[in-house]
Amino acid sequence: MDRKDLSILLVDDEESMVEWLSILLEQSGYTVKSFSHPEEALKWGEYNAVHVLISDIRMPAMSGLELFARIREIHPDAAGILMTAFSSIDTAVKAVRQGASDYLLKPFKTSQMLAAIEKAVQEKRLTAENRALKQKLSKEYNFQGIIGKSPSIIKLLELVRKVADQPSTVLISGESGTGKELIAKAIHNNSIRKEEPFIGINCGSLSPNLLESELFGHRKGSFTGAYRDKEGLMIAAGRGTLFLDEIGELNKDLQVKLLRAIQERQVRPVGDTATKPFKGRLICATNSNLKEMVELGTFRRDLYYRLNVLPLYVPPLRERREDIPLLIKHYLENGNYPGKAFSPESMDVFKQYRWPGNVRELQNIIERVCVMSSTTTVQIDELPEFLSVSKTNNAVSPENRPFSNDVSKLPMLSEIEKAWTFYVLEKIAGGRKRAASKILGINEATLHRRLERYKKEDQN
Structure with missing residues (x-):
């Protein structure tokens, strides 16, 4: 959106402030409508577009907080910049909770106001892009929790749509923290199995014996501690989806047993002679290079080909840096940090960092910084030192x-x-x-x- 297309509603009961800000903003290329009385501004806003509201907080007829709330009822996406000469933590908290983009203490510099408007416009643009993307994808498909506009993510979601209703095994590869389980759930939620169970297990979190019992089940007395029959996850999944994360952690014995279950579509519990049918769909994920493991002899070649029927690759965050602003906005909105934002310099640091922990690490850092920061706009000196640009x-x-x-x-x-x-x-x-x-x-x-x-x- 060009500056001239941005409609700014300016309200302050001090006419000198209105006059000064109007001149400043118009000289900067913005379209401004100014009022000294909030009720007149509200009436004007009922019939005209309001992209950004700039308002004083303390006004006789109506407070800036109330005006912002009523403008948002008419224009839900309107950004708010609230000004006051009377600093109050309580008022600042209310402004942030109400969704204000910025809170300026009078007197302020012209550069502060222009920076606040630029931040509000950036937030508005990101919100619009995110909503448009969600609307586009949500018309037919459920991709809840997957955020991004990069070509690699759009391509991945298109592949998710294509493989969703196929019965074949899906192998999702990608580094740790990229969101492989989210992709697995998206496949399930967009398939004919979406009303059936989705059951996931991390193959690297259990010992081989315990993992075998969890996957295939066991009969009472089949080993020490087996006091009753146990139904394995391959059976419990029914006609739904079984998600095996970190499939590369399976030892050779479990690789053989899983291969047989996939080939025969039959499951034999530990200590049993009879088999039960496996009716579900198998989705596996790995943060290892299984092809390399096959060449090294640590993963069975025949199992690899059985799993790698429909391969999907989840790109690391450093390969889709253009998604970082959208992800940050998503975490701020869903982490109860309304009104919190990051300065352009801070955003540059986020875009240049390697993110070895990927999306999971980004979410962790956003939460940590938001809790520790006492400012509305997080500055570069408030970020952890290790985020500095990696050579x-x-x-x-x-x-x-x-x-x-x-x-x-x-x-x-x-x-x-x-x-x-x-x-x-x-x-x-x-x-x-x-x-x-x-x-x-x-x-x-x-x-x-x-x-x-x-x-x-x-x-x-």
Whole structure:
């Protein structure tokens, strides 16, 4: 939206303030309608578009808070910038809870007002984009919780739509924290199985024996502690969906048993001679490179091909940085932080950070910063130090920096080690340090020391 197309409603019972701000905003290219009486402004707002309301809080006939609330009843997306010469924590909290974009204490600098308007416009644009995207996707499909407008996310959601009603096994790959379970639930919620159960289990969180019992069930007395028959998750899922997260953590014995269950569509509980039919759909997820694991001999090739019928890839956050503002706005709106925002400088830091923990890490940081920050607009000095721009973004990598014949242009050996370490950790091991250390041929303690050294180098 161009500045001239933005309708600003300005209200203050001080005529000199109205006159000064009107001149300032019109010279800055904005379209402004100004009033000294809030009731007149409200009447005008009933018949005209209001994109941003700038209002004093203390006015005789009607407070700025009340005016903002009534304007929002008419124009739900209107942004609010409230001004006052009487600072009050209680008033500031009310303004934020009511959804005001900013709260300015008089006297303020012209740069503060212009920055507040720019922030309000940015928030309004993000809200509109997010709503449009949700409306577009929600006409026919349920993609609840998946936020983004990047080409990679749009492509992923289109693939979710295509595979939803297929009976074949889906293998979702992606780094830890990218939202693979959300994708699995989206597939289920958009399929003919959506009224049936969705049951998920993390294969890396249980011991092999306990995981076998959870998946396939067991008969009473089949092992110590089996005091009664137990129905496994493959049966409990019925005609619904069974989601196996971290499928790469299965040991060889469980890989064989799962392969047989998929091939025969039959499940044999531990200690039983009879089988039961598996009627559900299987969706698996991994943050490891299963193809590499097949070549290393740690994952069965035949099981890999059985699982990888319909492959989906969830991109890491660093590959869809344009989604970061939308994700931040989503977390602010759903985390009970209305009116909270981040300065442009802070947003730049978010966009440049590597995000090894992906969307999950972003959500964690937003919540932490919002709780610790006492300002409406979070500044760069309120962010955790480790978010400072990582130099590893520009490091040489095995996949995008070919070696040159010019010796002077060859990377340092330490650069190659660093790039290879991150490549193995992020691309092959999916963020799993134990798996990465095995592939790199070092122990976990050595890998930990390397990563700590790289972190200190980046901070310096």
